[in-house]
Amino acid sequence: MNGPIENFSRRDFLKTSSAGAAGLLLGVHFTSHGAAPASASSAAAFVPNAFVKIGIDSRVTVIAKHIEFGQGVFTGLATLIADELDADWQQINVQGAPANGELYGNLNWGKSQGTGGSSSINNAYTQMRRAGASARAMLINAAAKQWQVPATEITVDDGVIAHRSGLHARFGELAKAAAEESIPKNVTLKDPAQFKLIGKDLPRVDVVEKTLGTATYTQDLKMPGMKIAVVAHPPLYGAKVDSFDASTVAKMPGIERVFSIGDGVAIVGASFWQVNKARAALEVSWDNSNAYTASSAKIFKEYRELANDPGVVGRLEGDPDAAFENAAQIVEASYEFPFLAHASMEPMNCVVRLSKKQCEMWYGAQSISRDQRAAAAELGLAIEQVTINMLYAGGSFGRRASIKSDYPLEALKIAQQLPEGTPLKLVWTREDDMRAGFFRPLNYHALKAGLDADGNLIAWQHRMVGQTIFGDGNSVDVSIGEGATTLPYAIDNLRVDAHIPKLPVPVLWWRSVGHSQNGHSTESFIDELAHAAGRDPLAFRLDLLKHEPRYTGVLKLAAEKAGWEKPLAKGKGRGIAVQRAFKTYIAEVAEVSVAEDGSFSVDRVTVAVDCGLAINPSIIEAQMQSGIGYGLSAARFGAITLKDGYVEQGNFDGYRVLRINEMPEIDVHIVPSSEHPTGVGEPGTAPIAPAVANALFAATGQRYRNLPLG
C-alpha cells in the first residue's frame, strides 16, 4: 500500500493553512510555489473593513466575496475598491472570502453568500466602492494627524498619499496609524468623471498564475495524509446500492476503504489512479425498484401532450382567446430543448477535513451559504463550525451552485467514515460529472400568435413544459418564466403559461437559466411572425419595442455594426435576436454559411451589450465571446439524452462541444452608459441560438426550431 507522499509543497501548504485565523482566509493564493503573497502571510497592519487589508509593505489585499471561475469578478471587485482607494493597480492582490453570510452576503439575496444570476458587480458596485473610499479616508486622516495638516489638503494618487508641502507616504507607512482612526460614518464616492481604473482594460489579477499553471484548483490541492475517494454512482436516478463485494478490490494497490454511502459505493485510497482502477473492477448490484427508467423521447411525447391543455398562468394581458378569434392570420410553432450538461473543464470535486467540532472544506464553492447550511445540517454542527475556503473553479456555468449541495455532501458522507482529521479529496471523473444530472431542464414550448389584416401582432400565447429548478411547481417561477413572462414586446393580448412536471432527473441553472430556452423560443418565433407579416425582422421588433429604449439601443447598434442592410451571397444568411437577461440588454446578429449538403458554419457574430457602466471593457468583451461560444456549443451540438433512464453521453466524444475551428468571429460593441452596472457572465449566452436559427432561415428558407440545430 502506498502511503501519502510528503513533499515540499504539501508541508508548505500545511504551514500556511495552520497559521491561525489568517489561514482561514487563504482562499486561493497558496500556489504550487508554496508561497502566499506577503500581505496574506504577514499580519495586515490596517484592516478597515471586511474587504480591504493593507500591509506595511503597502500591499492591498482585496477580499472577494464572489467566486472567480472565469468571469473576471476578482478583477472587477478589486477595480472598484482600488479606484476609490486611489491605489496603484500593481499593489493589489485578491483573496477569496471565507464563508460568512453576515459579512459577505450577496446584497441582491440578503445575507446569503454566493455567486449567480450575473449579480456580482451589480450587487457589490456601491459596497466595494464604499469599502475603498472608507479605507482611503482613514489613511488621509492618519496622514493629517502625523503631518499636522488639514485632511482636505491631502491627495491620494496611484498609491501615494501626498501634501503640497512635499510630504508623502505610501499606504504601508501609514497603515498602522490608519488602523487607529475611527471608521468614517459617511464617505463621499467619486464622481464617475474622476474614475481612474473603472472603465479601463486593466489586466486580470488571475491571468499570470493561470497561464503558468501555478493557480490552485481543488483538483490540485494536497495535504499531508490526504486520502482520495471516488464513488461508484448508480447508473439510474433513484437507484440505491443493493450489494457489492468489496473483497474483489480491497487487495488492489493503494485501496484502503470500500463502503456504501447509500446511493453509491465509496472507494478510498492513496491516489486517484488507484481508486479509479478499483472502481472499474468493483461490481455493484443496484436496487432499481425506485429508479427512473424513462427515455428522452418518451418525456418529449408526454410534454407535447401536456401542451395541448392550458397550464398554470404566469402572465396574462387582455383577452388572447378573443384576439385569436379575430385574427386574420394564426401562426404556430413548437420548440424542443434537450437536457444539457454544464461540462465545465474541471469536473466536480471537494476537499474536506472533519473533527468532532469542526468541518473544513476547500473547493470551488459557489453557493457558499447554502453549502455551509447543508454541511452543518449533515454533520449536526453549528453554522460557525463549518469553514469554507473558496478556491478557483475550472468553470461552473451554474453547476457549482448546486441546489442540493450534492457533491460537497457526498464528500462529507465519506469523510465521516474516516478517522477524525483525515483530509479527503472527492474526485469526480468526466463521466461522473456528465451523468450526475443537475442538467438544464428538458423543455417543450408551443407558441401561437395572431396577426391582424395589416400584419400587426395582436395576440401571443407561449406555453412551456419543463421542470422547475427551485420552485414548488405550482406557479411559473423565475427559473421557468424569465425571458417568457418578461417578454418586452407591446402586445395587447398575451398569455404565458406552463406545465411543470416533476421528474426524478435533477435539474439546475445552466448559464442564463430560463433565458437560455425562452430566449430561443420567443426570439425565433418573433422572427417567424415578422416574416408572416411581410416585415423585416429588425424593423418588426423595433416597432414593438418603441417604449423600450435600451432594447432598441442594442438592436440598432448590433444591426448597424453587422451591416444588417447589406445583401449577402447565396447560401449565407443573417439573423438577429435580443434579450434582457439579468438586467443587461444584449442584441446579437449572427451570420451563417450553409453548404449544399445542409452543413453550416457560423462565421460572425456582432454583439451590442448595454450593461450599464462598463467596469472593464476587456473582460466584458471576453464574457460576450465566452457566453456566445458556450451558447453556440449547446445550440449546435449540446444534448444529454436518456435511454431507459441511462444517460447516453459520458464524455466529450458523445457530448460534443464547440472547438476553435467552430468559433465565429465575434465583434463586441458596448453601449456607453452611466447606469448602475449589471452582469455580463450569462447574458451573452441567451440570444445566440435564435440569432443562428434565424440566420439559417434567412439562408435556406427552412426553420430550425429544435435544439440542437446541428
Place this chain on the structure above:
Amino acid sequence: MKLRINGTERDFQGDGETPLLWVLRDELNLTGTKYGCGQAQCGACTVHMNGKPIRSCITPVNAITDQSITTIEEQNSPTISAVRDAWINAQVAQCGYCQPGQVMSAAALLSATPKPTDAQINAAMSGNICRCATYARIRAAIHAAAEDLGGQA
C-alpha cells in the same frame, strides 16, 4: 523507473500502466497539467514528448521512460516562454483550467510551424477544448507569439 521531465531525471516506483498525467500530478507534484476527460478528448493534459504534443491522460508512464517530457512548468524553453507571454498579454485565461494544455499545444505548433495560418491553428488546436470559449484570444495570442519569435521557433 526513470523518467526525464523538464530536463531532470525523476524516479517513479509504481504501476507502469499509470497514465503519465497522474504521475506528473500526484507523484511529481507538477499540477499544472490538468485532468479534464481521461480520454484524450479535451487536451487539458497536453505535454510534450520530444517536442511533440501528447495527451498524458492516456499515455501509460511505462511508454515514455526513454523519452524527454516537457510540461507547462518548463522554464528554459524560449518557445513556451513566448507563448506564455503572449497568453498573458492577450488576457486569454478565464477559468484558466484548460490553459496550460492550450499553451503546450500552441508551443508545439509554433515549434513545427513558426508562422501558422488560421487553418493550421485550427488543425493544431482543435484537440483542446475551452468551455469558456477563449478561442479568439487563443488565436490572437498564437499569432502574437509567432511574431515575437520572429517566425523561427
